[in-house]
Amino acid sequence: FNTTLFELKDTPVTLLSICIFIFFLIGFTYLGSFVKRILNNKVLPRFIKDPGLRFTLSRMTQYVVMIIGMLVSFLFVGVDLTGLAVIFGFLSVGIGFGLQNITSNFISGLIVLFERPISIGDRVLVNDIEGDVQEINIRSTTVRSINNISVIVPNSEFISKNVVNYSYGDPTYRLVIDVGVAYGSDLDLVLKALNEVAEESESILHTPKHDVHLRSFGDSSWNMKLIVWVGNVKEHYSILNELNQAIVRKFRAYDIEIPFPQRDINFRNAMPKNEEVKGEKKEVKSGE
Template sequence: MLDEEFFPRRRMDRGVRDSVKKLLHYSVVLLGFFLALSMAGIDLKNFAVLAGALGIGIGFGLQNIVNNFISGLILLFERPIKVGDMVVVDNEWGTVRKIGLRSTTVETFDLAELIVPNSLLVSEKVTNWTLSNSRSRLVIPVGVAYGSDVPKVLTILAEAARQHPDVLKEPEPSPIFVAFGDSSLDFELRVWMADAQKRLLVRNDLLQYIDRRFREEGVEIPFPQRDLHLRSVDSAIIGGMQEKPAPPRSE
């Protein structure tokens, strides 16, 4: 009824709808519990005293459960995360699928479901990529060989950003020459996307385009390398190398 009549008229987003439904559900359950006690002839005043006494003992034994329960209420009221948000929890990327009073279900990109205690979402650091808006910045590091044409590399990176339909025109994409690396000239391509859910797809497309254009333009992507310089070598070692007979040739 709420989904068909009430919510469409109010134009509430999915997160607000889920919070309202859960709060109404738990309120009805709690009200029904007290009505059942009243109809059974149990004095609610006596029950309150008994519940208070039991609460002290249960609080120590079920401290984590109570903590998660209170944290679930905080999530429903403050809404730092909502159903459908893309979050990073303990270095795991995923989409929030369900927020309960004890735990929250996060679906990873591998379609695995993480059951995260609500207390963790309230007390620990959680990255929410879609809290206030779904825009997201993507940074792609690129390294090319020393001696490469720097303006040409910057042009190719800018071209890669302009041709992709999911890359925003504003803020404007930024190809940047970052540093002289150990084995390469280091660049970064910084772009903005309208939908953070497409980060992996956009990254894949841009990397493929950059690789193809580099090969067409003869821009080399180097392997890590080290140069070894010998300042001094023991003369006995040099003499031994010179006097060592060559191995016999097999016929």
């Protein structure tokens, strides 16, 4: 165990010192996770209400503990600051050759934690995946999709690409419901019905006030839009379903027709059945 394997700036590195280094490194890693858990679950909730800020502070504390642990581990086995400079020099060469992706995700993770473009619990849309941010780690972020699937997204995706954060700053959401009505309908009655649907709903915000618009004329319908505001973007799918059902019931009560596309085909100047074409007549013989 005390046999010298190699030297770093005149400091002998033995198998025993490597084992001690790994032991300390693992110990400080677990200590960092423990400190993060205590801060996030017990200490910070007493002073900070924002769960995203609590997570950021506890995660950064974990990183600080791990960095201190790494330095202590190196110093304990006899590797001084000069030796550390050599080690980091080797690491920089490795980064240059094959660790760019890991380094990019790590730095992006720090940017995400400090700038907080996303926070724990935010509803986001990234890479066509809509879901809630569950955890922000060193290399990646876990997003739980609306289909209850955990998706691991590299942190660099949140920095280098366009990301929609529905919860950033204001969690309210503008919900637009499209519905078509037959051309023969009473327009004033249609407007009244849609306004009543919004006014009777207890799931939407009544400030800002809802709007009802006739947006366009389709092939077989007036295309109406009911625009409402939802207090929490995460609830907009269930509220959309609720309002759609309310519209169907209200239209039936007022005898308002929701049309479906249809085509009328008219034949003009059709030939009589037995008319011969240009005096020619075709005969079909049996067996042919």
